[in-house]
Amino acid sequence: MSQLKVGVIGAGSISGAHLGAYAANPDIELVAICDLNEQRAQETSAKYGIPNVYTDYRELLASSDAEAVSVCTWNNTHAEISIAALEAGKHVLCEKPLCKTVEEALRVQDAVRRSGKLLQVGVVRRYASNTDVVRRFVDAGELGDIYYAKASCLRRLGNPGGWFSDRERSGGGPLIDLGVHIIDACWYLMGRPKVKSVSGNTYRKLGNRSNIQNLSFYKAADYDAERNDVEDLANALIRFENGASLFVDVSFTLHAKQDSISVQLFGDKGGAELEPELRIVTERHDTIMNITPQVDHLSFDFVQAFGREIAHFADSCRGLKETLSPVEDGVELIKMLTAIYESAAIGKEIHF
Numbered sequence: 001m002s003q004l005k006v007g008v009i010g011a012g013s014i015s016g017a018h019l020g021a022y023a024a025n026p027d028i029e030l031v032a033i034c035d036l037n038e039q040r041a042q043e044t045s046a047k048y049g050i051p052n053v054y055t056d057y058r059e060l061l062a063s064s065d066a067e068a069v070s071v072c073t074w075n076n077t078h079a080e081i082s083i084a085a086l087e088a089g090k091h092v093l094c095e096k097p098l099c100k101t102v103e104e105a106l107r108v109q110d111a112v113r114r115s116g117k118l119l120q121v122g123v124v125r126r127y128a129s130n131t132d133v134v135r136r137f138v139d140a141g142e143l144g145d146i147y148y149a150k151a152s153c154l155r156r157l158g159n160p161g162g163w164f165s166d167r168e169r170s171g172g173g174p175l176i177d178l179g180v181h182i183i184d185a186c187w188y189l190m191g192r193p194k195v196k197s198v199s200g201n202t203y204r205k206l207g208n209r210s211n212i213q214n215l216s217f218y219k220a221a222d223y224d225a226e227r228n229d230v231e232d233l234a235n236a237l238i239r240f241e242n243g244a245s246l247f248v249d250v251s252f253t254l255h256a257k258q259d260s261i262s263v264q265l266f267g268d269k270g271g272a273e274l275e276p277e278l279r280i281v282t283e284r285h286d287t288i289m290n291i292t293p294q295v296d297h298l299s300f301d302f303v304q305a306f307g308r309e310i311a312h313f314a315d316s317c318r319g320l321k322e323t324l325s326p327v328e329d330g331v332e333l334i335k336m337l338t339a340i341y342e343s344a345a346i347g348k349e350i351h352f
């Protein structure tokens with residue numbers, strides 16, 4: 001089987017995870033790299049030995065022989081670049097979130113259907129091995145009916161600055177950036193129930209706290225603390241048509257003692273904790289059991305999860321597998337996220 005030829009659009013922070021996984025995969029050949037910042041694109045080309053370098057993604061789509069592309073750019077460009085790539089006959093791995101608005105999401109979905117090409121949404125936690133373990137328990141019915149999920153990702157200091165904190169380019173703050181991952185992990189494991197209503201709150205109380213010294217955090221490639229018009233905390237309650245509910249809270253900055261992440265699912269036969277460490281909770285012979293699966297990665301392992309996501313993408317491009325994260329799921333996630341922002345803005349529950 002010949003190698004799948006891949007191009008990467010956007011050569012900033014997260015592109016390293018894509019490029020590293022592509023480079024390590026013997027079934028894939030990296031053929032093109034593009035970034036608005038030419039020096040960044042050239043440095044990436046040199047590091048990974050990528051032959052074709054572009055500063056305009058349209059040229060990459062028109063003249064490189066890439067069969068598939070990763071879209072690793074700012075959120076406000078995901079829809080435009082993905083649609084153009086699909087129309088140029090390329091398969092697309094689009095970083096999360098799929099885009100900024102429901103209208104854009106529907107246009108991307110339409111382009112997928114028209115082109116017959118694959119678009120995989122980069123909700124990388126679906127591909128992590130701890131998620132895979134829980135999914136097997138869920139699929140075997142061992143948690144029973146999952147009626148409640150609770151997800152939290154609180155950074156005390158972690159506004160990445162630059163485009164992340166510029167609402168025009170990002171679409172929002174921690175909710176669209178971090179919330180998308182943990183809402184998706186729960187929703188996916190709950191069996192993707194239909195949303196009935198959403199009630200959310202957002203707060204801008206602390207700013208980006210760029211005054212804090214001696215504590216490092218994730219930053220955009222072009223870090224800039226000047227602009228910050230996104231929320232620093234969001235919470236939401238999502239109700240589903242099957243009666244299940246999901247409670248979530250996320251922050252970029254918060255007066256919390258430490259950063260924390262937890263993702264929990266509760267069913268009528270058992271429970272599961274995906275984060276901070278994989279556990280299955282159940283009852284046997286009138287005794288409560290907390291089961292610790294013996295696996296290499298009890299929590300989300302960044303490098304391994306990207307490797308699995310990218311291997312799955314390549315197999316799906318070749319028709320060997322079905323993607324775990326199709327465009328339709330990206331659309332539903334954007335509906336949930338935008339409804340939370342809308343609910344927070346008007347102070348009322350949104351009914352779907």
Ligand SMILES: NC(=O)c1ccc[n+]([C@@H]2O[C@H](COP(=O)([O-])OP(=O)(O)OC[C@H]3O[C@@H](n4cnc5c(N)ncnc54)[C@H](O)[C@@H]3O)[C@@H](O)[C@H]2O)c1
Nearest residue numbers: 010011012013014035036037072073074075095096220221
């Ligand atoms: N899956 C994850 O865990 C994860 C983690 C971080 C970021 N992300 C996502 O990845 C994307 C990029 O985030 P990042 O942290 O790498 O940001 P970044 O700012 O570090 O890098 C983005 C790069 O895109 C380039 N760019 C922007 N518009 C472009 C265009 N039209 N054409 C070519 N290049 C363009 C910028 O010059 C920059 O180099 C975002 O959508 C973000 O949500 C995902």
